[in-house]
Amino acid sequence: MMRQPPDSARRLRWLAWASMLLVAGGTLVAGRAGAEDPAQQTRVVDQDVQDLKKQLIDLNRDLFKLEEEILYPASTQVAVFLSVNVGTFFALDSVTIKLDDKEVANYLYTEREVQALHRGGVQKLYLGNLKAGKHELVAFFTGKGPHELDYRRGATLSFEKAVGAKYVELRISDREASLQPEFVVRQWD
Amino acid sequence: MALMQTLALVAAALLGALAFPLAARSSTAVLSDNTPAPDFVLKSTDGRNLRLSEYRGDVVVLSFWASWCGSCRAALAELNSIAAGTSADRPVVLGVSLDGDAGRASSFAQSLGLKFPTLVDAHQAVGRLYDVETLPLTLLVDRDGVVRGTWAAAPAPQAELTQALQEIGQ
Numbered sequence: 001m002m003r004q005p006p007d008s009a010r011r012l013r014w015l016a017w018a019s020m021l022l023v024a025g026g027t028l029v030a031g032r033a034g035a036e037d038p039a040q041q042t043r044v045v046d047q048d049v050q051d052l053k054k055q056l057i058d059l060n061r062d063l064f065k066l067e068e069e070i071l072y073p074a075s076t077q078v079a080v081f082l083s084v085n086v087g088t089f090f091a092l093d094s095v096t097i098k099l100d101d102k103e104v105a106n107y108l109y110t111e112r113e114v115q116a117l118h119r120g121g122v123q124k125l126y127l128g129n130l131k132a133g134k135h136e137l138v139a140f141f142t143g144k145g146p147h148e149l150d151y152r153r154g155a156t157l158s159f160e161k162a163v164g165a166k167y168v169e170l171r172i173s174d175r176e177a178s179l180q181p182e183f184v185v186r187q188w189d
Numbered sequence: 190m191a192l193m194q195t196l197a198l199v200a201a202a203l204l205g206a207l208a209f210p211l212a213a214r215s216s217t218a219v220l221s222d223n224t225p226a227p228d229f230v231l232k233s234t235d236g237r238n239l240r241l242s243e244y245r246g247d248v249v250v251l252s253f254w255a256s257w258c259g260s261c262r263a264a265l266a267e268l269n270s271i272a273a274g275t276s277a278d279r280p281v282v283l284g285v286s287l288d289g290d291a292g293r294a295s296s297f298a299q300s301l302g303l304k305f306p307t308l309v310d311a312h313q314a315v316g317r318l319y320d321v322e323t324l325p326l327t328l329l330v331d332r333d334g335v336v337r338g339t340w341a342a343a344p345a346p347q348a349e350l351t352q353a354l355q356e357i358g359q
Contacts, residue, residue: 093238094238108230108231108232108238109238110230110237110238110239110240110243111237111238112243113240
């Protein structure tokens with residue numbers, strides 16, 4: 001009975017084929033460029049270059065996905081995301097993440113990044129590997145709170161890592177009743 | 190005897206393999222021209238966090254300095270005149286203080302009347318990223334984030350910097 005090659009090996013083979021096709025495409029573009037009148041040549045070459053660019057972007061995306069699959073297999077993968085919901089009571093400056101008492105991420109936010117989060121962006125703050133079992137995540141948020149005062153808060157989540165990938169979201173939102181920011185850590189099912 | 194020779198050869202091969210990354214690193218120094226400027230984010234003395242990659246599309250003059258470095262004063266004064274220019278397409282100037290103390294960096298910048306942001310590299314992490322061995326160190330980064338010129342241990346000569354800026358269309 002023949003053994004099926006692993007998924008990553010098949011993908012690599014596919015990527016190698018795609019690369020060869022790109023090279024062959026480039027050769028074809030060069031060949032065609034010499035055959036027609038200059039104006040048409042320019043249009044054809046331009047179109048072909050655009051096609052090649054698109055293929056290159058697709059190839060790059062596939063490589064990125066492949067790299068992620070190899071470095072962070074689903075069985076051990078843990079990802080932490082950050083989102084901001086309204087966030088008028090807190091101006092975010094930095095976030096530090098500790099996993100099982102070990103600092104794994106520390107991120108300083110620029111004004112532009114904070115604006116992107118306010119517009120609904122979700123940031124992948126950390127991607128790593130964890131063994132199955134019980135773990136603890138602590139996130140520290142620093143910034144300016146109400147009345148422009150320096151603000152530092154922590155949020156903790158104890159979770160059980162099973163065989164599948166684990167996704168955790170840190171969310172900064174407004175607590176209207178107390179006019180204070182709220183920091184929530186939750187798991188995605 | 191033959192076994193000893195084999196072991197010696199294996200040991201030499203292992204040492205060579207271990208030393209290779211160091212050798213490779215020195216031959217591809219971060220600071221060499223036409224290499225991408227490593228991205229970083231640092232807090233400035235006015236409290237803002239600034240990220241180098243957010244200046245893509247602008248020409249950036251990056252200068253590493255410290256308050257204890259004598260020739261940094263002249264280098265910063267020169268860059269200040271560039272930053273204070275009125276030309277619409279003048280480069281962005283960013284100073285990175287390796288003092289490790291935001292207060293000291295801020296008061297030094299104020300004493301020189303710097304008109305460009307002073308970033309504080311408190312743990313010298315960015316200094317290590319850029320292999321800063323001598324101060325001042327000035328780098329010219331083009332619109333695509335590629336290093337196009339470096340000047341170490343002395344202020345960048347005005348003429349050379351102006352010419353380099355002209356060459357990259359600034």
